[in-house]
Amino acid sequence: MTTSARSPQVEKVDASLRLPVLIFFGSAALWLVVGTFLAAVALTKLVWPQFLDGPAFLTYGRIAPAAVNALVYGWASSAGLGIALWLLARLGRAPLNYAVLPVVAGLVWNFGVFLGLLAIIGGYSRSIFLLEFPGFVSAILFVAYLFIAVWGIVLFRNRAAGAVFVSAWYLVAALLWFPGLYFTANALLVWHPVPGPAQAPIGAWFSSGIVNLWLAPIALAAAFYLIPQILGRRLLSYNLSLLGFWSFALFAAWTGMAQLIGGPIPAWMVSVGVVSSILLFIPVLVISINLLGTMQGSYGALRWSPSLLFTVTGAGVFLLAYVQGTLLALPGVAAIFHFTDVLIGHGALLLFGFVSMVFFGAIYYIVPRLTGRDWNGDGLIRWHFWLFVGALGVAYVSLTFGGMVQGFALNDPGVRFASSVGFATPFRLVAVLSALALLLASNIFAHLFFRTMLAVLEETKPLPEAVTV
Amino acid sequence: MDERFRESELASKVDVTALHAAPEREPVALWLIVLIMVLMFFGGIFLWANSGGFQSNIYNTNKISWSGAGTGGPAAPPDPMVVGKRVFTQSCAVCHQTNGEGVAGQFPPLVGSEWVLSQDWHGDNHIVKIVLNGLQGVVTVKNVPYNNAMAPWGAVLKDDQIAAVLTYVRNEWGNKAPPIPVEFVSKIREANKARSEPWTQKELQAINREFVGPAAAPDSAAPAAPTAPTAPGA
Numbered sequence: 001m002t003t004s005a006r007s008p009q010v011e012k013v014d015a016s017l018r019l020p021v022l023i024f025f026g027s028a029a030l031w032l033v034v035g036t037f038l039a040a041v042a043l044t045k046l047v048w049p050q051f052l053d054g055p056a057f058l059t060y061g062r063i064a065p066a067a068v069n070a071l072v073y074g075w076a077s078s079a080g081l082g083i084a085l086w087l088l089a090r091l092g093r094a095p096l097n098y099a100v101l102p103v104v105a106g107l108v109w110n111f112g113v114f115l116g117l118l119a120i121i122g123g124y125s126r127s128i129f130l131l132e133f134p135g136f137v138s139a140i141l142f143v144a145y146l147f148i149a150v151w152g153i154v155l156f157r158n159r160a161a162g163a164v165f166v167s168a169w170y171l172v173a174a175l176l177w178f179p180g181l182y183f184t185a186n187a188l189l190v191w192h193p194v195p196g197p198a199q200a201p202i203g204a205w206f207s208s209g210i211v212n213l214w215l216a217p218i219a220l221a222a223a224f225y226l227i228p229q230i231l232g233r234r235l236l237s238y239n240l241s242l243l244g245f246w247s248f249a250l251f252a253a254w255t256g257m258a259q260l261i262g263g264p265i266p267a268w269m270v271s272v273g274v275v276s277s278i279l280l281f282i283p284v285l286v287i288s289i290n291l292l293g294t295m296q297g298s299y300g301a302l303r304w305s306p307s308l309l310f311t312v313t314g315a316g317v318f319l320l321a322y323v324q325g326t327l328l329a330l331p332g333v334a335a336i337f338h339f340t341d342v343l344i345g346h347g348a349l350l351l352f353g354f355v356s357m358v359f360f361g362a363i364y365y366i367v368p369r370l371t372g373r374d375w376n377g378d379g380l381i382r383w384h385f386w387l388f389v390g391a392l393g394v395a396y397v398s399l400t401f402g403g404m405v406q407g408f409a410l411n412d413p414g415v416r417f418a419s420s421v422g423f424a425t426p427f428r429l430v431a432v433l434s435a436l437a438l439l440l441a442s443n444i445f446a447h448l449f450f451r452t453m454l455a456v457l458e459e460t461k462p463l464p465e466a467v468t469v
Numbered sequence: 470m471d472e473r474f475r476e477s478e479l480a481s482k483v484d485v486t487a488l489h490a491a492p493e494r495e496p497v498a499l500w501l502i503v504l505i506m507v508l509m510f511f512g513g514i515f516l517w518a519n520s521g522g523f524q525s526n527i528y529n530t531n532k533i534s535w536s537g538a539g540t541g542g543p544a545a546p547p548d549p550m551v552v553g554k555r556v557f558t559q560s561c562a563v564c565h566q567t568n569g570e571g572v573a574g575q576f577p578p579l580v581g582s583e584w585v586l587s588q589d590w591h592g593d594n595h596i597v598k599i600v601l602n603g604l605q606g607v608v609t610v611k612n613v614p615y616n617n618a619m620a621p622w623g624a625v626l627k628d629d630q631i632a633a634v635l636t637y638v639r640n641e642w643g644n645k646a647p648p649i650p651v652e653f654v655s656k657i658r659e660a661n662k663a664r665s666e667p668w669t670q671k672e673l674q675a676i677n678r679e680f681v682g683p684a685a686a687p688d689s690a691a692p693a694a695p696t697a698p699t700a701p702g703a
Contacts, residue, residue: 091486163490225485234488237495267527268520275512282505289501413555 009093016095017086018370020102024082025363026453027110029446031074032356034117036442038067040435047428057121065132066120071351072130072210073141074113079359080218081106081148084171086366087225088152091168092159096151105147112140128189128199130207138186142179149175166241170221173249177213181206201257201265204273208256211350216252219314219358220287226311226358226365227294231301236293240286248283251276258329261338277329284322291315306381310361313389317353321346336411341424341431342403345396352392352438360384360445367452373459376452384444391437394430402427549648553637556630560622561638569642575617577610580642584610587646592678597649597657600631603667621667628654653681 042064044051052058089096096102116133119125125132133141152175156168185206188194194202228235235241257265257273295312302309324346327333337343364381368374375381402424409420521527558567564576571578583589584596603621607614622631632651639646 163486165486165489228485228488234491235485237497238489238491239494239497241489243497264528266521266525267529268516268523271516271519271521274519275516278515279508279512282508285504286501413551414558416559 010090013089013093013095014370016097016099017089020096020099020106021082021086021366021370022453023103023106024078024085025367026449027106028075028079028082028359029449031070031078031110031113032442033439033446035067035070035075036435036439038063038070040432040439042067043428043432043435047425047432056123062121062123062125065125065127065129066117068130069120069132070113070117072215073116073133074110076215076351076355076359078106078109078113079363080174080215080355081109081152083222083359083362083366084152084175084218085148085155086370087167087221087362088155088159088171091165091225092155094155094158094160096155098151102148102151105144109141109144109148112137112144115140126190128203130210131185131189131203133190135186135190138182138190142182142186145179145182149179165225166235166245167221167225169245170217170224173245174214174217174221177209177217181209181213197264200260200263201269204256204259205253206256208259209253211355212252212255215351215355216318217248219355220248220318222358222362223291223311223315223318226307226361227291227315230305230308230311230365231294231298233294233298236290236296240290244283244286244290247286248280251280251283255280255325255329258334261331261334274329274331277326280322281326284319284326288315288319292319306375306378306385307361307363307365309385310357310364312361313385314354314357314361317349317357321349321354324349336407337403338407339410340403340406341399341427342407345399345403348392348399349396352388353396357388360388363449367449371452371456373452373456375448376455377448380444380448384441384448387437387444388441391434391441395434395438398427398430398434402431549633549636550640552630553633553635554641556626556634557637560626561634564619565638569638569644575615577608577613577615579638580644582610584608585638585646586644587678587680590674590678592676593647593649593653593681594657594679595673595676596635597631597654598661598668598673598676600626600635601654601658601661602664604669605667606669606671608670618667623658628658647681649681 041052042060045060045063049060056062085096085102088094112133116137119134119137120132124134126134131138152171156172159168185202188202189199189206193199224235224241254272254276257269258277260273261270263270292312292315299312302312328337328343328346364375405427406420406424409415409423410417521529557565565571565579566576569579577584579585584591584599587593587596599619601621601623604619605617607616609615626634629651632649632654635654636648638644639648
């Protein structure tokens with residue numbers, strides 16, 4: 001069951017990356033299960049406050065941020081780092097020397113996430129969205145990140161001569177953007193907090209940047225690689241890739257300020273955020289035309305390639321989620337839906353529907369190439385896909401409708417606040433059931449991954465030493 | 470299950486990087502360029518109209534018009550009718566009902582009530598005192614006696630909320646009376662600081678009528694004037 005013959009250089013590249021990338025994917029799979037479990041618990045508490053009522057560490061205010069952080073730093077960032085390293089190595093035909101360093105740094109990163117979650121559960125949260133980890137934990141994560149990302153840059157520098165593929169643009173940009181984002185936000189909000197009014201804009205800039213400048217570029221890089229590679233064809237248009245990348249880089253960083261509409265910050269900052277959100281439609285449209293246009297006429301391939309199925313679905317959700325993001329940033333729309341479940345549904349769509357979906361596709365593609373072994377059980381991949389898509393779709397639709405009802409109720413002076421929450425409850429109940437299905441789907445994925453790993457370990461002798469060049 | 474649903478069987482023979490670098494470069498479609506320019510144009514207009522001149526001391530985008538006039542400034546005060554409706558729904562509608570008709574024999578109506586509209590012996594000050602401290606004992610509303618107790622709201626509602634809810638009940642369901650300003654409520658609250666028990670009709674009748682504004686007073690009092698002499702005899 002080995003893969004078809006590949007060039008020795010590619011074999012060497014894959015062998016050098018085997019251990020670090022599999023460690024990133026394995027830990028990501030574990031955090032995905034932990035994160036979706038915590039998210040399901042938090043959602044349940046929202047509908048049924050008596051659930052697990054008791055000790056402080058089980059309260060909603062600790063479980064919910066723990067879930068989000070486990071998903072963003074544990075699952076998505078780890079998986080993204082693994083994907084970024086592999087893609088940069090494969091695109092540049094450059095093996096990873098000194099694999100032991102990213103392996104150690106990856107373990108430290110995971111240890112940091114673990115410590116951070118313990119701190120949140122223990123009540124030491126910083127209470128800033130996506131910066132809840134205490135200062136010493138974000139310092140650990142930052143240093144670990146540098147030791148991982150530097151190998152991405154080294155792989156890019158060591159690339160074989162020739163053109164640089166569009167995926168590499170996004171990856172190098174993301175690897176450089178994340179430390180800028182994370183260091184600036186931690187320095188100004190966690191390590192040495194700036195005075196109050198300036199904190200909100202920094203926080204909004206950071207939380208939107210984590211998606212737009214870190215997770216989304218990696219997911220787009222994976223999609224730009226996987227779709228043409230699996231179909232064995234050229235990307236629809238080189239010029240569109242160029243236009244999409246630079247316009248995305250230009251507008252994506254500014255969109256966060258639109259969240260602060262009505263808040264105590266100068267009007268121009270909010271307006272710049274709104275305008276960037278509107279103009280972000282340009283790269284989103286251009287990127288989608290390029291990705292889905294490459295698929296044109298080949299949708300039959302979705303039947304035989306699980307990674308194409310996940311990736312193309314993720315690319316479609318990318319268009320949907322970012323168009324919704326543009327609409328939600330419009331002042332008239334924000335006035336109604338700003339503080340409702342609509343935004344929760346939108347966040348789930350971005351993190352699960354777009355980023356996670358493409359990451360699943362990439363992992364399904366990469367792991368057989370690293371292990372030389374097929375996925376153990378293709379029926380389960382289908383279960384994973386349909387359960388994940390179905391659960392996410394139902395959760396998204398119910399949260400969006402519930403949030404709309406909630407938003408109109410909040411804006412009706414005749415309706416009490418408590419009633420507006422009550423109106424959303426039945427929709428949240430549906431979301432709880434979907435979260436349980438999502439948890440099952442995540443478990444299937446983790447089960448598939450570790451079963452395949454076990455089979456690899458049993459079949460061959462212990463994994464060949466990855467440190468060899 | 471489709472046996473071929475497997476990833477590793479795919480032969481990744483193509484080199485996307487080489488394909489990508491192919492010399493032919495497709496032109497970007499004209500409609501896309503036009504769409505981008507239209508979006509950029511409207512984005513620019515929006516930014517120009519809503520940026521408050523990029524000044525750090527202008528916080529409110531709402532007041533900026535398309536002509537650029539009236540940039541920034543404090544937010545417009547909330548409409549007392551909207552705030553009043555919310556307060557009424559939360560605090561008053563349980564007894565006086567959403568339609569302001571009350572419950573026959575138990576809770577007096579607000580619609581066309583001389584208490585609300587400051588007719589007969591009633592003044593604008595009386596209704597504010599009632600909301601602040603409550604009311605108890607036998608009262609006569611539209612010639613119907615009621616014997617019940619109204620809770621005091623002075624500790625629950627702020628002056629602006631009391632002003633808003635009174636303005637609301639005086640101008641809803643066909644009622645028509647001048648709005649109650651916040652300062653008027655504050656003045657009466659200050660004057661009655663020492664009082665803790667609810668008012669009775671007898672006590673209120675002994676208090677002189679006051680009206681919100683000098684201009685408004687004769688107008689609202691005028692129609693009530695002919696009937697005024699009959700009430701104090703009760």
